[in-house]
Amino acid sequence: xxxxPAKDRRTRSxxxxxxxxLAVPAFGALIAEPLFVMVDSAIVGHLGTPQLAGLGIxxxxxxxxxxxxVFLAYATTAAVARRVGAGDLPGAIRQGMDGIWLALFIGIAxxxxxxxxxxxxxxxxxxxxxxxxxxxxxxxISTLGIPPMLIVLAATGVLRGLQDxxxxxxxxxxxxxxxxxxxxxLVYGADLGIAGSAWGTVIAQCAMAAxxxxxxxxxxxxxxxxxxxxxxxxxxxxxxxxxxxxxxLSLRAVTLIATGVAAHLGDTEVAAHQIILTLWSLLxxxxxxxxxxxxxxxxxxxxxxxxxxxxxxxxxxxxxGIAAGVVLGLLVVLxxxxxxxLFTSDQxxxxxxxxxxxxxxxxxxIAGVVYVLDGVLMGAGDGPYLAxxxxxxxxxxxxxxxxxxxxxxxxxxxxxxxxxxxxTRMATLWIRxxxxxxxxxxxxx
Numbered sequence: 001x002x003x004x005p006a007k008d009r010r011t012r013s014x015x016x017x018x019x020x021x022l023a024v025p026a027f028g029a030l031i032a033e034p035l036f037v038m039v040d041s042a043i044v045g046h047l048g049t050p051q052l053a054g055l056g057i058x059x060x061x062x063x064x065x066x067x068x069x070v071f072l073a074y075a076t077t078a079a080v081a082r083r084v085g086a087g088d089l090p091g092a093i094r095q096g097m098d099g100i101w102l103a104l105f106i107g108i109a110x111x112x113x114x115x116x117x118x119x120x121x122x123x124x125x126x127x128x129x130x131x132x133x134x135x136x137x138x139x140x141i142s143t144l145g146i147p148p149m150l151i152v153l154a155a156t157g158v159l160r161g162l163q164d165x166x167x168x169x170x171x172x173x174x175x176x177x178x179x180x181x182x183x184x185x186l187v188y189g190a191d192l193g194i195a196g197s198a199w200g201t202v203i204a205q206c207a208m209a210a211x212x213x214x215x216x217x218x219x220x221x222x223x224x225x226x227x228x229x230x231x232x233x234x235x236x237x238x239x240x241x242x243x244x245x246x247x248x249l250s251l252r253a254v255t256l257i258a259t260g261v262a263a264h265l266g267d268t269e270v271a272a273h274q275i276i277l278t279l280w281s282l283l284x285x286x287x288x289x290x291x292x293x294x295x296x297x298x299x300x301x302x303x304x305x306x307x308x309x310x311x312x313x314x315x316x317x318x319x320x321g322i323a324a325g326v327v328l329g330l331l332v333v334l335x336x337x338x339x340x341x342l343f344t345s346d347q348x349x350x351x352x353x354x355x356x357x358x359x360x361x362x363x364x365x366i367a368g369v370v371y372v373l374d375g376v377l378m379g380a381g382d383g384p385y386l387a388x389x390x391x392x393x394x395x396x397x398x399x400x401x402x403x404x405x406x407x408x409x410x411x412x413x414x415x416x417x418x419x420x421x422x423x424t425r426m427a428t429l430w431i432r433x434x435x436x437x438x439x440x441x442x443x444x445x
Contacts, residue, residue: 012316015297015312015313015316015317016316016320018293018297018313019290019293019297019316019317019320021165022160022163022165022292022293022296022297023165023289023290023292023293024165024289025165025166025168025169026160026165026168026169026288026289026292026293027285027286027288027289028169028172028173029156029165029168029169029171029172030285030288030289030292039176039179039180039183040055040059040179040183040197040201041055041056041059043183043184043187043188043197044187044194044197047187047193047194050128050130050131050134051131051134051193051194053127053128053130053131053134053135054127054131054132054133054134054135054136054137054138054194055134055135055138055194055197057122057125057127057131057135057139058122058134058135058136058138058139058142059138060125061121061122061125061139062139062142062143062146064252065110065114065146066146066149066150066153067248067252068245068248068249068252069103069106069150069153069245070153070244070248071241071244071245071248072099072102072103072106072150072153072154072157072241073153073154073156073157073160074157074244074295074378075099075157075237075240075241075244075378075381075383076095076096076099076154076157076158076161076237077157077158077160077161077292077295077296077299077378077379078161078240078295078298078299078378078379078380078381079095079096079099079161079237079240079299079381079444080092080093080095080096080157080158080160080161080162080299081160081161081162081163081295081296081297081298081299081300081303081379082161082299082300082302082303082381082442082443082444082445083095083161083303083443084161084162084163084299084300084303085299085300085301085302085303085304085305085306085443086303086304086305086442086443087304088443089223090223090224090225091225091443092158092161092162093158093216093219093220093223093225094220094225094226094230094233095161095233095237096154096155096157096158096161096216097216097220097225097226097227097229097230097233098229098230098233098234098236098237099154099157099158099237100151100154100155100158100213100216101229101230101234102154102234102237102238102241103147103150103151103153103154104147104150104151105234106150107146107147107148107149107150107151108147110143110146110147110150111143111144111146111147114139114140114143114146115140115143118136118139118140118143119132119136121139122135122136122139134194137194137195137198138194138195138197138198141195141198141199141202142198142201142202144202145201145202145205145206147209148202148205148206148208148209148210149205149208149209151209151212151213152171152205152208152209152212155209155212155213155215155216156168156212158216159212159215159216160292160295160296161296161299162219163296163300165292165293165296167212167215171208171211171212172208174207174208174211175204175205175207175208176204178203178204178207179200179201179204182199182200182201182203182204183196183197183200183201185200186199186200187200240381240383241383242383243383243384243386243387244378244383244386244387246387246390246391247383247386247387247390250387250390250391250393250394251390253394253398254393254394254397254398254418254421255277257397257398257401257402258273258277258401258414258417258418259273259274259277261401261402261404261405261414262274262411262414264405265404265405265410265411265414268346268348268349268352269352269410269411269414271346271349272349272352272353272356272411273356273411273414275340275349275353276353276356276357276360276411276415279332279339279357279360280360283328283332283360283364283367284367284371286324286328287321287324287325287328287367287368287371287372288371288375290317290320290321290324290368290371290372290375291371291372291374291375291376291378292375293317293375294313294314294317294372294375294376294378294379295375295376295378295379296379297313297317297379298310298313298314298375298376298379298380299379299380299381301313302379302380302439302440302441302442303441303442303443304441305441305442306441307439307441310380310439311439314372314373314376314433317372317375317376318369318372318373320368320372321368321369321370321371321372321373322365322368322369323368324368325364325365325366325367325368325369326364326365326368328364328368329360329361329362329363329364329365330361332357332360332361332364333357333358333361336354336357340353340354340357352410352411353411355411355412356411356412356414356415359412359415359416359418359419360415362419363418363419363422366419366422366423366426367422369426369429369430370422370425370426370429373426373429373430373432373433374386374425374429376433376438377429377432377433377438380438380439380440380445381440381445382432382438385432385437385438389425389428389429389432390425392424392428393421393424393425393428396420396421396424397417397418397420397421397424400417400420401414401417401418404417
């Protein structure tokens with residue numbers, strides 16, 4: 001049997017250590033926001049059905065608002081990692097501060113828009129007359145937590161770019177614990193009801209932002225980096241973020257179209273679809289953790305001018321993505337008798353769910369490659385290509401998905417179109433990485 005040269009084995013081992021060191025803590029930090037919503041739901045659920053329904057509507061609006069601006073983390077990670085690779089730590093911190101200032105300004109704008117329009121936004125979701133007041137209350141209070149959460153996104157990008165994913169994990173754990181305690185105290189101890197839940201979350205989010213700012217500001221002062229807002233730097237961050245915003249909105253459109261098609265298929269199908277979508281999101285967190293490692297590692301290599309190191313790291317992370325996808329796919333198949341009863345006791349829904357779950361399992365290795373290459377190109381600062389590729393993917397997916405009901409297809413057919421979407425993404429990303437055009441070196445792209 002032919003063995004790999006010792007140098008290749010050492011290189012893979014080094015990349016493996018880097019990936020594990022960055023990806024494992026990143027996974028823990030990624031699930032912080034969903035855990036916030038889960039805690040709020042568990043506590044508010046005991047207040048009554050109208051309160052829980054109101055929370056559900058407001059939480060959907062808030063999560064959408066925060067997720068749309070996830071580019072604050074992605075763009076900042078790539079920019080900071082490049083500076084780190086180039087040996088310019090003061091410049092890396094300065095770049096990160098520009099991203100944090102941009103996050104603050106966007107957050108203030110979101111508050112200015114959301115507070116007066118909260119009733120209209122809740123009404124747009126079709127809230128009942130009993131749930132609407134609770135949704136408006138929760139939305140208006142929780143909107144005050146959007147600036148700190150966007151600061152958390154940007155500051156997380158700074159630390160990831162600095163190759164530090166442990167601090168975000170610790171802050172996420174602390175924020176989750178504080179949120180749980182504050183919710184119980186304010187909802188039941190202070191008898192504030194759903195408003196108490198919202199205030200508890202806002203306070204926890206502010207504390208998380210303060211913790212991040214403490215770490216970043218301390219680093220800036222140690223390195224002599226300026227903390228003042230720089231118009232040119234903020235504008236540069238915004239320009240880098242626009243293509244990633246387009247990419248995120250296109251991805252969001254895919255999810256909305258799929259949910260709309262499932263709703264047209266019937267109540268059973270949309271219920272099963274929601275369960276699958278929840279599982280899909282959970283699996284995505286695991287794969288996205290590798291992608292985050294890719295952003296930080298690739299940015300650093302390209303900043304240092306090491307294109308061969310970037311290529312080698314890309315290859316190794318693709319292997320990780322495939323392996324993780326295979327493992328997750330097998331887990332979906334083997335564990336389905338355990339987790340399906342947790343979601344529903346309706347046998348009709350279970351019957352609709354099972355074949356679609358098998359599709360999810362088959363698609364996971366493809367998803368593993370997609371998430372990794374997405375992270376690689378983000379780390380390279382290749383946002384314009386990612387935006388164009390995602391628009392092209394949406395153009396392929398949308399007509400096929402919309403034809404599912406008219407062609408007599410069911411939920412399984414719909415999820416095969418999701419598989420087509422992932423295969424299209426993989427093809428566009430693979431073509432780009434094979435071309436080598438993403439290998440732009442230097443402290444800035």
